[in-house]
Amino acid sequence: xxxxxxxxxxxxxxxxxxxxxxxxxSPIRLLDMDPASHKILGQxxxxxxxxxxxxxxxxxxxxxxxxxxxxxxxxxxGYGGAGVGALDVSNSDAVPNQDPTNPVxxxxxxxxxxPRTIVSMDATGTFVYTPTVNYGxxxxxxxxxxxxxxxxxxxxxxxxxxxxxxxxxxxxxxxTETTGxxxxxxxxxxxxxxxxxxxxxxxxxxxxQTFVLNTGDKAGKDANFRGITxxxxxxxxxxxSGSNGDQTVYTASVAGVPALPSLAQAPTATISVVPGFPxxxxxxxxxxxxxxxxxxxxxxxxxxxxTMYVSDEGSGNSTDVSTHAGxxxxxxxxxxxxxxxxxxxxxxxxxxxxxxxxxxxxxNVTTVGLRNLTGVxxxxxxxxxxxxxxxxxxxxxxxxxxxxxxxxxxLSATTLPAGESFSTVIGPTYxxxxxxxxxxx
Numbered sequence: 001x002x003x004x005x006x007x008x009x010x011x012x013x014x015x016x017x018x019x020x021x022x023x024x025x026s027p028i029r030l031l032d033m034d035p036a037s038h039k040i041l042g043q044x045x046x047x048x049x050x051x052x053x054x055x056x057x058x059x060x061x062x063x064x065x066x067x068x069x070x071x072x073x074x075x076x077x078g079y080g081g082a083g084v085g086a087l088d089v090s091n092s093d094a095v096p097n098q099d100p101t102n103p104v105x106x107x108x109x110x111x112x113x114x115p116r117t118i119v120s121m122d123a124t125g126t127f128v129y130t131p132t133v134n135y136g137x138x139x140x141x142x143x144x145x146x147x148x149x150x151x152x153x154x155x156x157x158x159x160x161x162x163x164x165x166x167x168x169x170x171x172x173x174x175x176t177e178t179t180g181x182x183x184x185x186x187x188x189x190x191x192x193x194x195x196x197x198x199x200x201x202x203x204x205x206x207x208x209q210t211f212v213l214n215t216g217d218k219a220g221k222d223a224n225f226r227g228i229t230x231x232x233x234x235x236x237x238x239x240x241s242g243s244n245g246d247q248t249v250y251t252a253s254v255a256g257v258p259a260l261p262s263l264a265q266a267p268t269a270t271i272s273v274v275p276g277f278p279x280x281x282x283x284x285x286x287x288x289x290x291x292x293x294x295x296x297x298x299x300x301x302x303x304x305x306x307t308m309y310v311s312d313e314g315s316g317n318s319t320d321v322s323t324h325a326g327x328x329x330x331x332x333x334x335x336x337x338x339x340x341x342x343x344x345x346x347x348x349x350x351x352x353x354x355x356x357x358x359x360x361x362x363x364n365v366t367t368v369g370l371r372n373l374t375g376v377x378x379x380x381x382x383x384x385x386x387x388x389x390x391x392x393x394x395x396x397x398x399x400x401x402x403x404x405x406x407x408x409x410x411l412s413a414t415t416l417p418a419g420e421s422f423s424t425v426i427g428p429t430y431x432x433x434x435x436x437x438x439x440x441x
Contacts, residue, residue: 023090063075091159092104094114118132118184128186129190133178142372182206205264207271227298233260280295295319306333311371328343345422373437374438
């Protein structure tokens, strides 16, 4: 492959045209903000010698806060050992020699591999790391430390041509068994520098799932999960992108009951669509003759046991844009969830102009939906924060300078209250993308 653009921030993303795996690793910076004034109180850069993210991957670095006997823990997933400025890491293997059909391995060599590493930061700013063999050929999206002491992660896998499930597909570790929803036993190593050693680690297990292959499908893409949350002792997670599988909201069950599967239970636990949510096949033929899902959910936040908020990034077809994109509110009745309304005011269609920096002007950016999501409940009011998804004429919209936005909703409302509107917390910022968002009590 031959690059078509140099390292200019505005134009470098056009290299996607000749390299579908194109990306550049970059630092993960954590901002501490006052939720009332939006003032930045502090900033921490994750040690880049340990973990980085891949710019401009849209769905990475989902943030989750867990509080246990040792205090708060901020948890997310990145790439171990890649350093800053490495190319195509988000589509690399997770361990050396994992997938002989991966084009990144052909370009950079079979040893060009990076563990998908779970990071936990405590209240003192101390980092510990749990490298995994998961999500080879693609990216881990989000991780949380659950009430049972395990990490649960979601992500995508497989950048090669393996289309057979099981060991016969020639990948090691098997890219169909290291994707989707994973239960992971924390290793919590304070420093992890030996990338090749991760190939011997067996600290995770995939939650069982049923794959349905269509012509041209890549193994593992059905489980292209993105956002995840824990509520009421169960896991809820989404699929809203990729060309395979159903795009909707899912939960995991043990012996038919929504629960947190242990490592031992994971292989026999089941994944199912949350009752009431759409069953939207990504390869379905739509009314206009095109194919693709019309529902693109991203993250989930529970206001209470009967109220669920779901963000939708809105980059799907016209049905998605008109009926789902933005922030959806769902309520539970009789065991089935029903969507009450979608919050879009001050969000969908807003255009940010005049974004200029050292490498020139960035194209105008239009907000089309939301990705990662968090919130806090205070009586009948729930305040939510989310990162925006965008469209522009950039070579890769994932590099668009996006925003963090907020809105307050009446928890008990079943019809959209008048006057509710999104406002901006931070952004857009030239050369920066906002990915995860979490609220600390």
